[in-house]
Amino acid sequence: GDFGEDVEKHLLQVADQLGARGRIYHQEQPLGTAHAILCAEPSLHGPCLIAFADTLFKANFQPEPAADGTIWVKKVENPESFGVVKTDEEGYITDFVEKSPVFVSDLAIVGIYHFKEAEKLRDELQYLIDNDIKEKGEYQITNALENLKNKGLKIKAAPIEEWLDCGNRQSVVATNSRILELKQDQETLVSPQADIQNCIIIPPCYIGPGAVLQNSIVGPCVSIGSRTKVSRCILSHSLIREDSELQNATLKGSMIGQHARVNGHIPDLSIGDYCETNC
Known part of the structure; x- marks a missing residue:
């Protein structure tokens, strides 16, 4: 199928970083x-x-x-x-x-x-x-x-x-948790470019550069993408992508896409890119 121009560009960049030449092929039918x-x-x-x-x-x-x-x-x-x-x-x-x-x-x-x-x-x-x-x-x-x-x-x-x-949401969340466990003693998972104010971080967690966290409890096993903003939230065992914004949310076992907006207590949530939910 067609994964979109941005995804294909990223895949080619990954190949280039590994010293390989990338090519994209499409399977039009499953x-x-x-x-x-x-x-x-x-x-x-x-x-x-x-x-x-x-x-x-x-x-x-x-x-x-x-x-x-x-x-x-x-x-x-x-x-x-x-x-x-x-x-x-x-x-x-x-x-x-x-x-x-x-x-x-x-x-x-x-x-x-x-x-x-x-x-x-x-x-x-x-x-x-x-x-x-x-x-x-x-x-x-x-x-x-x-x-x-x-x-x-x-x-x-x-x-x-x-x-x-990584075949469904539950397995992706579990895989994210395991990757964080494997990497916590090998890499710096919390970026020094992240702005973290009055928060409790329970490792292992990944917090990307430019992320802003305020008055929240984060972890264990949470990944927060670059430039995402988190305020007054309780997050555990969840995966939040880049450039999203979460306020007043309590999430566990959840996946949030890029450029998403979440406001309110909605446990066990899964939403894609550019989605917005209020509760």
């Missing part, structure tokens, strides 16, 4: 992971790393040198909600299964893949599209991976240390 990856066909050549954008990771991302591909996995308690893999005694993948209601494995595919030759993956993705091979109404990357495995490619499962979901 036809599944295999279809989405194939939308980037011009970039599917040579060594290739694929990472889904709705999760955050912490791991050693060193591909297995002897393998044709590496897929990072995480042991989960609810494997029926994920695509999973089965492995042999050496950790090579023997089976790919997409969200099975029957237990087959608890090693969930987290959404990071490395291939030595992306052309082989590209051809299998195209085969799914050309032959209209779908699973649960969508073209799934697990079907392409199963085909590659059956053709003799050796794909290794590699463990991941931390897997943080």
Whole structure:
């Protein structure tokens, strides 16, 4: 889909900061992971790393040198909600299964893949599209991976240390809390350019440059974006974006977009950019 010019510009800036050249591809219809990856066909050549954008990771991302591909996995308690893999005694993948209601494995595919030759993956993705091979109404990357495995490619499962979901508001709030916990002893999270007056800050919290906080209790696990103004509020386990304004609010487990206005006690709130609410 179209994420908007500002978001695309920011993504390209992130790539540039990492010393990479960014390109934007669009998936115009929600036809599944295999279809989405194939939308980037011009970039599917040579060594290739694929990472889904709705999760955050912490791991050693060193591909297995002897393998044709590496897929990072995480042991989960609810494997029926994920695509999973089965492995042999050496950790090579023997089976790919997409969200099975029957237990087959608890090693969930987290959404990071490395291939030595992306052309082989590209051809299998195209085969799914050309032959209209779908699973649960969508073209799934697990079907392409199963085909590659059956053709003799050796794909290794590699463990991941931390897997943080960003698929909905609750998971984003929880992920924000965990990121703050991980970073509180490594980075300065409260900007010296923030103006904080008569407030209690309960760490870990991120407070961006230019933010103005007055007569409020903030934390734990709150992120406040740059230039946001907070007055007479009690905030915990929440994420507030840039250039917003909150007054007389008590929020927990909430997400507030950019340039938003909140006035009043509305717990468990989720509003987007340029929204306004009064209570």
